[in-house]
Amino acid sequence: MDLIEVNNVFAAVFEKKRLDSLLDIFGSNSPFLSSKPGFNIRFWGTRGTVDYIKSKGFSVQSVVSGFDYGGRVKSLHRANFVRILADRSNPKHLEALRREFSNNRYSVNEKSEDNRIDSGQARMTESAPFDLVVVDLYAPDPSIFPESMDIGGQSLVRAAIKNYQNVALAFDEESIEKLVLELKKNALMTSLAFRKQQAKAAAKFIAQRTKLEAEMFDKV
Numbered sequence: 001m002d003l004i005e006v007n008n009v010f011a012a013v014f015e016k017k018r019l020d021s022l023l024d025i026f027g028s029n030s031p032f033l034s035s036k037p038g039f040n041i042r043f044w045g046t047r048g049t050v051d052y053i054k055s056k057g058f059s060v061q062s063v064v065s066g067f068d069y070g071g072r073v074k075s076l077h078r079a080n081f082v083r084i085l086a087d088r089s090n091p092k093h094l095e096a097l098r099r100e101f102s103n104n105r106y107s108v109n110e111k112s113e114d115n116r117i118d119s120g121q122a123r124m125t126e127s128a129p130f131d132l133v134v135v136d137l138y139a140p141d142p143s144i145f146p147e148s149m150d151i152g153g154q155s156l157v158r159a160a161i162k163n164y165q166n167v168a169l170a171f172d173e174e175s176i177e178k179l180v181l182e183l184k185k186n187a188l189m190t191s192l193a194f195r196k197q198q199a200k201a202a203a204k205f206i207a208q209r210t211k212l213e214a215e216m217f218d219k220v
Contacts, residue, residue, distance in 0.1 A: 001089055001165065006094065006131045010084065010155060011045040012075050013136035016052040018173050022040065023056050024189070031190055044130075046075050046152075054102075061110040074153035079126075084159040086129040087165050093201045094129075101127045113179070132168045132190070133160040135175065137209070145216045157202050164199035165192065171202045 013019055025032050026041045033039055043053050043060035053060040064074040082100055084095045135156050141148035160169035168190040172180040175198055182194045 002192045003186060004088075004131055004166070005189045006037075006168065006183060007041060007135065008128050008130050008157070009041065009043050009082070009132045010080060010130050011043060011049050011053065011134040012133055013049050013134060015136050015140040015173070016049065017047075018136055018176055019134065020056075020169075022176060022183075023053065024179060025183055027057070032184060035187065044080070054068075058126065076220065080130075080156070081159055083128070083130045084133055084167055086162050087163070088129050093185065094127075097127045097129065115156065127132065130167055132170070133157075134170045134179075134220060135160075136172060138175075140213060140216060142216055142219060146213070147163075147220060150209075151211060154206060157206055161199045161202050161206075164195045168195050169198045169202055171198075171205055175201060175220075 007104050011019065020021065024030065040057070043058055044063050045053065045060060047062055049058050050062040063079050079101075084122070086097055088094065099146050113127060133156055135153045135155075136148045137153040140146075140147075140150070143155075157169065157171050160167050168182075170176040178194075179190075182190055
């Protein structure tokens with residue numbers, strides 16, 4: 001599949017303002033929406049990112065693990081990864097997604113009813129694969145390493161790399177800006193060539209991060 005329209009987005013970013021240019025092109029006053037009547041953007045994310053996206057006027061749903069251990073693994077939720085890794089060209093994957101969400105098995109580790117995934121929506125939006133994953137990792141702090149290692153963010157990036165044919169990825173400030181240019185050029189869609197380019201860059205980024213973490217162990 002070449003062009004994929006971005007309707008369903010998962011975001012988990014450390015530097016929240018890095019989302020601004022992306023959110024701008026999906027805003028109600030965006031000129032890029034004028035040729036797309038009925039276009040609907042839907043966001044999911046982790047708590048801090050959800051709060052930031054809400055502050056910009058978007059509807060967004062929090063999906064975090066129920067075993068986050070004080071924030072250690074908050075994005076490691078099955079509901080996230082099945083939607084990142086699904087092959088949208090495979091009917092069996094799409095049917096598995098529908099079954100996955102049909103019984104309201106997922107709820108987030110929060111009290112708000114607004115953040116609960118209900119089975120009515122599951123048959124429509126929650127069972128759709130993610131079209132875009134946006135991640136911005138926090139830097140490891142040498143003074144508290146390896147506690148400061150980012151686990152969930154790197155896992156999200158690696159999942160999106162693996163499934164680049166079906167989901168676009170941005171993983172740092174530069175790649176987010178490249179994503180924005182791609183969406184502007186392609187009427188809010190990403191091309192296969194772009195997704196592959198971003199995945200390759202992300203793989204190098206993860207390799208560099210892993211190398212840095214290995215070197216930091218020398219000082220532990």
